[in-house]
Amino acid sequence: MSTPIPPPEVREAPGGAEESTPSPVAAADRGGPARPSGTLGLLIRRQTIVVPLVALAAAFSVGALLIRSQGVNPAYAYESLFSYALLDGSGLTATLQKVVPLVLCGLAVAIPLRLGLFNIGGQGQFMVGAIGAAAAAYALRSAPGIVTIIVTMVVGVLAGSMWASIAGLLKAARGVHEVISTIMLNSVAGGLIDWMLNGPLADEQVPYPASHAVPGSAQLPPIGVVPIGLPVAVTLAVATAWLLRRTTIGFRFETVGRNRYAASYAGISIRTTTVVAMGIAGGCAGLSGGIELVGVEPYRYQDGIAASLGFDGITIALLARGNPIGTIPAALLVAAMRAGAPHLALDTGLRPEIVDMVLAITLLFVSLPLVVKLIFRKHAAKGSQLASSWGA
Amino acid sequence: GSTGGAGSGATPTDCSSSETFCVGLVTDGSKIDDKSFNQAAWAGVQKAKDSLGAYVRYIEPAEAKDYAASIKQFTDQKYDVVITVGFLTADPTVAAAAQNPGTKFIGVDQLLDTEKVKSPNLTGLTFPADQAGYAVGYLAGLLTKTGKVGAINGLEIPPVQKYFKGYEAGAKASNPKVEVVGVYHPAGGQPFNDPVWGAGEAKKQLSQGVDVIFGIGSNTGNGALNEVAKSSGAGTTRFCIGVDVDQWGTLPEARPCLVTSAEKLISDGVAELLGQAGDGTLKGGNFLGKTGISQFHDFDDKIPADVKAKVEDVVKKLADGSLQTNVVL
Amino acid sequence: MAGIVTWQFRHLLAIGTPLLILIAAYLFYFVDQTVATSMCANAWFFAVPLVLGALTGVIGERSGVVNIGIEGQMLTAAFASFFTAAATKSLVAGVAAGILAGVAMGAFLAWTTVTARMDQIIAGVAINIVATGITSFFYKSGAQLPVNMPQWNVPVLSKIPLIGETFFQTGPIALFALLIAPVLHFAMFRTRWGLRTRAIGEYPSAADTAGINVNRMRFVNVVLAGILAGAAGTYLSMEATSSFSRGMTAGRGFLALAIMIFGAWRPLRVVAAALFFGFANALASQLQGVVDIPQQFVTLLPYVLTLAVLAIAAGRVRAPAAEGVPFIKGEGQ
Amino acid sequence: MTQAESRPEAARGRPPSTEERVLELQGLSKSYGAVHANSDITLHIGRGEIVALLGENGAGKSTLVKQIFGLTRPDAGRIVIKGDSTPIKDPKDAIRRGIGMVHQHFQLVPVMTVAENLILGHEPVRGGIRLDLAAARMMVRELSEKHGLAVDPDARIEDLPVGAQQRVEILKALSHRVDLLILDEPTAVLTPQETDELLGVLSELAAAGTAIVFITHKLREVLAVADRVYVLRRGRVVGTVPTDETDAARLATMMVGHDVILRVDKKPSTPGKAVLSVRDLVVRDNRRLTAVDGFSIEVRAGEIVGIAGVEGNGQRELVEAIAGMRSPLSGTVRLGDRDITRFNAADTNAAGVGHIPEDRERHGIVASYSIADNLVLNCFDSEPYSRHWIRNISAIREHAIALRAEFDIRSASIDATAGSLSGGNKQKVVVAREMAARPRLLVAAQPTRGVDIGAIELIHRRIVEARDAGAAVLLVSAELDEVLSLADRVAVIHAGKVVAELPGDLVDRAEIGRLMAGERPGVPPTDHRSDGES
Ligand SMILES: Nc1ncnc2c1ncn2[C@@H]1O[C@H](COP(=O)(O)OP(=O)(O)OP(=O)(O)O)[C@@H](O)[C@H]1O
Ligand SMILES: Nc1ncnc2c1ncn2[C@@H]1O[C@H](COP(=O)(O)OP(=O)(O)OP(=O)(O)O)[C@@H](O)[C@H]1O
Ligand SMILES: [Mg+2]
């Protein structure tokens, strides 16, 4: 009796109610969330592909103007940037090596967003995961490589997960706002790790704070150009998407995110889901910390290993519109531009920050009303989903 | 800022050919115009450039894991010399040197473990920072009226500690009753790029009676010098001391209080080594560069002659080794 | 009945807590004048940008717009003010430019989130990234302020021991911060603007049915809040230091967010929270080398303390209910 | 009814002449996508006239009045206010033109005080800036004096019971000059006493010349106070009649388009053994005040026990405690022979308790979820809707399709978001979900609040069927008629205690009214019971 209805007739989405004449697309998207199987897929495809593509095109054109203003031929610049990042052997490796943590930290943000939790602690969770891995690797320095590797990974996951769970527990038990607690935990992690690198875990051979390098037997250099982390990250992204869309866990997350009262009425424990979601998120970040340690030079924990991953994670999650699978292309883009930047600078004399500019403009255009109005009206409501996390 | 080798845009040069002498420099994550280490190293390259007719370029890798890739870009293009700046780039440099025996490597501020590292094409350029610290500390000890001198430091790591401990020793040497206070930037954040924190700490030390401040640690230190320069009595009762390079030039806003700077003569060292590389006399292993204290500029006539004399004497003694700083980390 | 009790209790807290802190401060002062004053001064010096940043957040969120772009707003302002001042050789022009930069960023946030109902977090992140991009791309070293920002000694007030040196021997922006907080508090809780602002942040459709133009008001508020963020950034590059360096905000914008929440979205409590952080920071560096524990632990103090305090006392701080939710006319009535 | 009589004859029934018309709608139409919420609506209302809008859920009543108040723009047609046909820009404009509105959903800022809410939009200020809250309080007092609606100016809205909040809403609407007052289901949340109070106010306003548009589902109220009735069906006006020329039955028929039985016909119950037994339950409310205070009751299989009481006497907390959403301070709740006192919502549900929550918007539905997902909210992680944590979409959809038909949920499809449904249809979703689980015990709180007669009939029938199928039903309702028509046994609650237990039939409204109001009964049999066992 409920034959699927062509978009224009779908009439939920109060969002569109006031629009004079909602475009079919808009209507379709409004219908979106109502049809997990059908339209949501459509919607997500729209959101994660069309919008970023349009935005990307726009951003690159603006970037081109900037590049020209520096007296460089834009076409040449882009070509040089991407040919190095994607075609040159070492460039591609560098790119893919950056993709891994970006995807994982993107997931670390995307997952809690489903509950309306905003995890800006990816940084700390990554660091804790990495230092945990470093400690494990050092403890097992004489064990066979494979054992070391596995244990290292597990420890990384657990450490990151635990670190994030602190925020989760504080929120669940005491209602401490996760934005504060994760900001604080980032700093705490920084301090503790700095102390470890100067004390318990310090490698005296190195003239600066750094952990002992992972024993050679446990180092996993890229196979060809492919870092070992890549398959892991990709699998995890897909798995997450499935988890959120097809399992009851995902349904719990979603319900809590959309109406916590109804959730508690339905017997979903908001506390548990909160802790679980943060735990999973931290696990992702922690895992990427572990992978970083055994899979990327210099195979040891040292300052700046986390770079700006925490916030890159947010960028990724947003470019991907909170869609786990979307984090993969998003991460690839960011990674390629970051990896290509130094070469671009060397080759053309542009400041490497140009890539930050272009990325920024991309994100701008992604969030640009024009594009959005054109392509997915529903985002307004979705936005509220994302941001409503604030209210504790 | 972004001038230098990169500025001139892409001029396809074939570095593999013997007549083109190509020099590439890799920074340690902070920028080429950091008013300090990288900038000085690059200045050294510039110095040598003309005499060698060299073709010069630099790369500013964003994160630690990019160092190797950045070096590789130069080696792939068969650059004759690759300079890597800062201890952070030490490991990748050693690795690259081993892989590219044909290329000369200069590691600025990289002390080589000559037991392990034997590559003849790798030279580690280091500086006795403690001596520079000792010298300016000695001066500070003589300058202070309040008997309290201070230092605002970046991260608590050997290069910084060397300066600070030397400074401490020097101050005590010239003025046994002097109190030396120093503070390291809290972990996390950006220990070498937090001028606001540096300024705040300087403000605090000043109001606690410190009247000479030594800023060790890039922008964080600069913030401190800046604060002293702004404070009342800057240059008359309150003084500041720069680091790494003669900051009279790199940090004009500090001039009101900047009596001198504890210098690692980086550009000289780099230029010298490049010269050797040019005429093929460059030897592998560790090369100890020079440190010193830069000239007093406007303070030349403000500083009593006897003070200057004493300091010059100390600098000389340190140079010829007749005076030891006895700094241990 | 119980309402009255809690009300009295709250006011007891509201008036008692500041009092206790003040007393403690003066006790300290009489133990060691110089250390006390210098630490308090340092605390305020550190707190100023946090106060301004957090107040930016307060205005935005009280009107229902989440702003995590404060870091970016501050950074852009720091950049714009410094280089304008350097180029025009005029401090005034610099400050103006800084504030304008903050406002411009605010306008962007308002436009995307209010006018176009975009996801507020995306917009905020975009601002941060754009700011990093612009400021490091266009950064040129070697620029310099024509002169330093003036340091003012407020007549009479600056003579008060401790308080005087801490709050009234500072630059113009620090004084502005000191002034704006109570004013804003008053405005927020005691004026028409405040009532309407809180209404649109708590229950926009109610405000709408009362004839208030919710989205226009949100827009204006977010833009105006940009002034504060602009001032914060200007403070960093022109008052606290006289130089700009890439990423010099060093995460203060995010700390400001924490402080906003810590301060329960109330201007005066925000000042208290910021001062707490400032003081913990001062304490950390003061204790370095004095107490014999790894200095990292000391520097962790404020963060751990905050977590503890939040976990124990300030438990469930309630954010404005409609925050983050775009308002669409005609819904929910 | 009393207030009806108390009205001056002049105002009654007399069709107002055109020059007196306050409001006139000409061919008003409004669509949401495919739904024609209003089509070609023409009506008028004169000074001092009370006009009732009747119609099923989703008939378009709210949409109609929203347009008059400038909350949404009509697609076509004209709105003429006192002869002025310039379109209404926004609520501000509407207010300026003398229109006041009480909305179907509260439009009050929960964290603000009554006074603050009342002045919102037209705040009195001292010295140009400072809010003059003193003046605001005065205003509140005067208003509540004038209209006999008691409210405390300094109370925070969130601390007030719904009835009081509704009073605030009404005062808010009257806080500026109104020639036309619109009330969208104002009595849905009121107790009989409060309702009569309100109807009285309306009559007086009308007598003073205010024109009133009054939306309700309760025919008793319509007949009591309105002069004329417009009946809407599917967005169209299907007729208008003066109230003194019609009666409840005829109106009902006009609304739903077929005859409806206003009284539930059910055979006498055959109670089995006790399913729910509550002993000396003590529960605190959100403000930590004791709301349920030593409450005891027993509900047996195959019987419906109705809780009658004035809202705010602990019903909400009682229900939440039984349903596992609020943990009691003391006392026990047993389901059959299991002690479920400390169960959480999930366990309670699993134990076989169905719960129709009082606040459907908040607890009952997830507005942005599809109807299908809302229908499995209470069973999403049990077979067949999921297996080993994996959701079985097709099973969920089949479930939804079946229930949509069974409970006549009016929506585009099972994929429509619950949020887009009209009030009544949302309620049907909730009821359907809870009934579908075939619970041993059904706790129904205000199961038909704001629901039209057709839906009421359907929901009542389902409840009785559940009873006959052997379920125990605890019915909590502010609707005395509902309790009386459904319950086999009636327990009157006052101040968190059972003050009387009476057999469902042969109860006299007046008696119950007195009990609800807290007057002690002569010798109620239940009294020893409730404290006897403590
Ligand atoms: N107009 C004002 N100017 C200066 N300080 C004020 C002003 N209003 C309040 N304060 C002080 O600011 C703090 C917070 O005031 P506020 O009135 O917001 O808290 P409160 O009213 O006690 O809390 P609540 O509003 O939740 O009841 C208290 O110390 C209060 O004394
Ligand atoms: N914002 C909206 N977007 C889409 N459809 C809507 C919207 N508001 C109302 N509708 C639809 O318009 C029709 C009329 O809704 P309305 O709320 O006017 O009904 P109602 O008569 O008030 O019902 P009830 O008595 O349950 O309140 C319903 O089918 C409803 O689903
Ligand atoms: Mg107050």
Ligand SMILES: [Mg+2]
């Ligand atoms: Mg309605």
